Amino acid sequence: MVTPPIKISVQNLNAFFSTAPSLMNVDIDIEANQILSVIGPANSGKTTFLRCLNRLNDFTPTFKMTGRIALDNKDIYKEYDPVLLRRKVGIIFALPMPLPLTVFENVVYGLRRQYIKDKKILSEAAEKALKDAYLWEEVKDRLDEQAMKLSGGQQQRLCIARTLAVNPDVVLFDEPCSALDPISTAKIEEAMLKLKNHYTIVLVTNNTKQAARVGDKTAFFLMGRLVEMAETGRLFTAPQDKRTDDYISGRFG
């Protein structure tokens, strides 16, 4: 069996807010075109970990980190400009957060910030991104409507489309279905499974069943430490660590 190439390599990552450590000695290799699910109870550092990967924590003044994170073997702090890094590593937030603009302007927001003005290029990019996010059929006649008028599930897929439009390599999902109904959740999971053909995906979720459904590999975090990471099937059927077993069988957390 051929192992897929490593897309993101995290070595000895420690993260702090003020002086309180929220991640300790985390080592993870994220393989290209795979979905890595990250599970764990609240305050286990999942979201902090995710936001380290595109340097979104940098805007929190008290944040500090040590260790090395490499994207395509290049250090994201030393060899990437943060703005360009975020174009390669997109993120979907827990709550659908459309900007108060039209559907179309939301999708092309990132492209416009790259000074792309050509209406034809923007339209084509928007259509492709909306199709990839399984939203095109529902909004193709509503592109000029305010994005806030869409339903919650549609808004979240719009946010996915908006991220895809920038053409990233990696897409981070931060509990993307926590505010959605089961049908919308299913649509987003379907989208993720298709997207992994073209993107590397990291999915933080509180829903262990979701992790089991879509993750190729699953990592279990507890109190800022990576407890265990394995093929999803193996982690859920034969966890090596007792704490993992306790968590996935619902004995705590």
Next chain:
Amino acid sequence: MISPRLTQKIAFSLLLLATLMVILPVAVVLFIIVKNGLPGISWEFLTQMPKSGMRAGGILPAIIGTFYLVLGAVVFALPLGVLAAIYLSEYSKDSWMSRLVRLAIINLAGVPSVVFGLFGLALFVGFFKFGASILAGSLTLGIMILPVIITSSREALDSVPKSFREVSLSLGSTKLQTIKYAVLPHALPGILTGTILGIGRAAGETAPILFTVAAFYLPRLPHSAFDQVMALPYHLYVLSTQVPNVDQKIRYGTALVLLTIVLLMNLIAIMIRSYFRGKKKW
């Protein structure tokens, strides 16, 4: 033994009385000024030069003067105030420097307006040698309304959800682009409201223009920014205390015009605020 019902009634009556006491002075002031001023208002009054030692004719130069002063103050204070607010809200970290600047702004807002007048006299009229002029007066008024504009702009910027900034940054925008496209457009109504309230304040102040620009009697329109002008608040003061035998309706007419301008500004600010509050979707 007083019954609880009676205590209730007395308490409510007192509260109601206190509330009415707030409305009463406003109502009386408006009533007196409208009643005495309205007979003085006419097309001629608004468009003519004053005549025979301000005892007849109109108040056009004072209206135009106030207009120029307010315009100048806004042109100066709006960009400066908004840029400072953006820096304070979006860029500055919590350091002793930024705390000092914040403290300075609060203190600036508390400085009595006559002190601004003296300051303008010393700096703009004297040091920069602008003389008593529209320029000196506008700059003085501008500094006076600067805290209003900065404070309301900061409030407006802070009220834009943090998530907008995060979304914009996560899509690969620079910080400046994020401010320009994801923050500022949504803060604009608040900034506008603050500016208009500042305009209202600038239009009504006498002390800052007293030493820096206001002309006692100048029955012509200004030729340049280095010219003196008449202005409504000072004109009102002159009519009321410095010129004997002025017809009451001219005095109250002037007051009515000034009051209308200021109240109109406040009304516009309220209308903008409620319009955008209705449109706000987050």
